[in-house]
Amino acid sequence: MRRLSDYAVGRDNNFNLIRLLAALSVLFGHSVGVLGLPPANEFFFDHLGFSLAEMAVDVFFVASGFLVTASLINRGNLIAYLWARALRIYPALWVMLVLTVFVLAPALTTLPLADYFTAPKTWDYFAKCATLLGGVRYSLPGVFETMPLKGEFNGSLWTLPIEFRLYLYLAAGWFAFALTPAIRIRALTLLAPLATAVFLGLILDGRFFAAAFNAADIRVFMFLTGTTLYLWRDRVPLSRGFLFAAPACLALASFDKAAFFVAYVLLLAPLVLHLAYIPKGRIRVFNGWGDFSYGVYIYAFPIQQTLAFLFPGIGLVGLIALAAPITIAAAALSWVLIEKRALARKDDAAAATSRAFSLGLAKFASGPRT
Numbered sequence: 001m002r003r004l005s006d007y008a009v010g011r012d013n014n015f016n017l018i019r020l021l022a023a024l025s026v027l028f029g030h031s032v033g034v035l036g037l038p039p040a041n042e043f044f045f046d047h048l049g050f051s052l053a054e055m056a057v058d059v060f061f062v063a064s065g066f067l068v069t070a071s072l073i074n075r076g077n078l079i080a081y082l083w084a085r086a087l088r089i090y091p092a093l094w095v096m097l098v099l100t101v102f103v104l105a106p107a108l109t110t111l112p113l114a115d116y117f118t119a120p121k122t123w124d125y126f127a128k129c130a131t132l133l134g135g136v137r138y139s140l141p142g143v144f145e146t147m148p149l150k151g152e153f154n155g156s157l158w159t160l161p162i163e164f165r166l167y168l169y170l171a172a173g174w175f176a177f178a179l180t181p182a183i184r185i186r187a188l189t190l191l192a193p194l195a196t197a198v199f200l201g202l203i204l205d206g207r208f209f210a211a212a213f214n215a216a217d218i219r220v221f222m223f224l225t226g227t228t229l230y231l232w233r234d235r236v237p238l239s240r241g242f243l244f245a246a247p248a249c250l251a252l253a254s255f256d257k258a259a260f261f262v263a264y265v266l267l268l269a270p271l272v273l274h275l276a277y278i279p280k281g282r283i284r285v286f287n288g289w290g291d292f293s294y295g296v297y298i299y300a301f302p303i304q305q306t307l308a309f310l311f312p313g314i315g316l317v318g319l320i321a322l323a324a325p326i327t328i329a330a331a332a333l334s335w336v337l338i339e340k341r342a343l344a345r346k347d348d349a350a351a352a353t354s355r356a357f358s359l360g361l362a363k364f365a366s367g368p369r370t
Contacts (some may be wrong), residue, residue, distance in 0.1 A: 004229065004236040007277035008070065014276045015063055017286045019293035022056040022063075026156060027300040027327060029053025031319050034304045036148025041316065048264075049257040054215075055264075057159055058222045060297075062269045063276070064163060065226025068170065073185065073230075078171055079357070080350035085167045087349070088294070089160065091342040092334050094130055096298045101126050101140065104302060105153065108309065111142035125153070132161045144305050156301045162216050166223050189231045196224040200265065207261055218265070225269040238274055246271045290340065295331025303327050 007013075029052035032042045045051040072081045101122065109116045116122060125137040136158060139151035149155065173191065177184035199221035206214065229236055246267045253263040304323045308314060314322070 001237045001239055004233040004238050004273060004277075007238055008230070008233050011287070012284060013287060014279060014283060015067065015287070016289070016291045016293070017283065018272065018276055019060060019063055019291065020286075020296065022059040023293040023296035023300070023331075024324065024328075025056035025059075026053045026297060027304065027323060028320055029056065030155070030301060030304060031316055031323070033149055034147070034301075034308050035314070035316060035319060037316065048254060048260050050261075055268075057219065058268055059272055060159070060293075061163070061219045061222035062226045062272045065166070065223035065228075066230045066273065067226075068167060069227040069230040072170060072174060077350065077354075078174055079353050080347070081174075082167075082171060083350045083353065084343070084346045085164075087342045087346050088339070089132070089164060090130075092294060092338045093132075093160070093298060095334065095338050097126055097130055100154065100302050104306065105140045105143050108144070108306065109140070109142035110145070116141055129154075129157055132164050135161050144309060147305060147309060149305070152301075153305065154298070154301045156297055159219060162219055163223070166220065170227065185231070192224060192228040192231050196221060196228050199224060203265065204262075208258065221265065222269060226272075229269060229273060236270070236273075238277060240278060242270065243274050243278060246274070290332075290335045292328065292331040292335050294339065295334035296327050299330040299334070300327045303330070 029042065029044075032039075032051075039045050042051050044055065068085065071084060072078075075081050075084070105122075106113055106116055111119070119141040121137075121139065121141045125140055128135065128137045138153060138155060138157075140153045143151070143153055145151050173188055174184065177187055180187075199217055202214075202217045203221055206217065249263055250260065250267060253259040300323065303326055304319060307319055307322050307326075311318075311322075
C-alpha cells in the first residue's frame with residue numbers, strides 16, 4: 001500500500017480546489033446568520049450539531065497544518081519560513097482592510113463621515129485587524145447596526161489570529177532545537193502527536209463532560225493533526241478505499257450527534273489528505289489557476305452583509321447567488337494583483353533579512369573600533 005510520503009511531493013495536488021470549496025462553504029454557511037434565519041435553515045447545524053461554516057474552517061486548519069509544516073521542514077530556514085507566512089497573510093489582508101474600512105464602510109455608516117473617521121473604534125478596528133495581535137475587532141461605528149448580526153462587519157477574521165499564532169508556535173518549536181538540529185525532526189515527530197492528543201482530550205471534555213468549550217481548541221486540534229500527519233507521512237497509508245469508507249462512516253454516525261462528532265474529529269484530517277492527493281485527471285487543472293481561497297475568506301462576510309443591507313427582502317438563495325460571484329471576482333483580483341506578487345518576493349525578502357542579520361552579527365562580533 002502506498003504511503004502519504006509517496007504523494008506529498010511537489011505541488012501536484014488538489015489543495016487549491018479543496019480550500020476554495022471550503023471558503024465558499026463558509027460563505028454559504030454564513031448566509032443563514034447574515035439573514036437572521038433560524039438555525040433549522042442550516043441543515044448541518046440542525047442535524048449534526050455544528051455548521052457547514054465550522055466544518056469548512058476545520059478543513060482550512062487541517063490543510064494549513066499539513067502544508068505549513070511541510071514548508072518549514074522543506075525550507076529548513078526559519079527566516080524564509082516566517083517571510084513566506086507573513087507574505088501569505090498580511091499584504092492581501094491590508095489591502096482588504098483599506099478597501100473595506102476606508103471605502104465600503106464610509107459609504108454605509110449612519111454617522112457623519114467626520115465622526116466615522118475620528119471615532120477611536122474605527123482606528124482600533126483597523127489596527128487590531130491589520131496586526132492580528134491580541135485578537136481582532138468586529139464592528140465599525142454606525143455600520144450594520146440594524147442587521148440581524150448587529151454591527152458585525154467581518155466576522156470571518158476571528159480565525160486569523162489563531163492561525164498566525166500557530167505559525168509562530170511551530171516556528172518556536174523549530175527554534176527550540178536550534179542547538180540540537182540532529183534531533184529536531186525526531187523531537188517534533190514525538191511532540192506533535194502528544195500536543196494533538198492533549199487538544200483532542202480538551203475538545204472531547206468540552207463536548208461531552210460540560211467542561212468549558214473553546215471553539216479555538218478544535219481549530220488548534222485540526223492544525224496539529226495536519227502537522228502530525230505530515231511528520232508521520234512515511235507511515236500514513238493512503239488508499240482509494242478510504243475515500244469511500246470515511247464518508248460512509250460519517251453518514252452512519254450522523255444519526256447521533258455525539259457519535260458523529262467523534263467520527264468527524266478522527267476522520268476529517270485523513271479524508272482531506274486523501275481528497276488532496278488521490279483524485280487525479282482533469283480535476284488537477286484547477287491547481288494551476290491559483291489559490292483564491294484566502295481572498296474568498298476575507299472578502300465574503302462584508303460583501304454578504306452589504307448585500308443583505310442594500311436588499312432587505314433578499315432570500316437565502318438570492319444572497320448566495322449574488323455574493324458568491326462578487327466574492328470570487330474580488331478574490332481573483334486579490335490573488336493576481338496582491339497575493340501572487342507578494343509571494344513571489346518571499347525568497348528575496350528572506351535573503352535580504354539573512355544578509356542584514358549576518359552583517360549585524362559581524363559588526364557585533366568585531367566590537368567597537370579603536
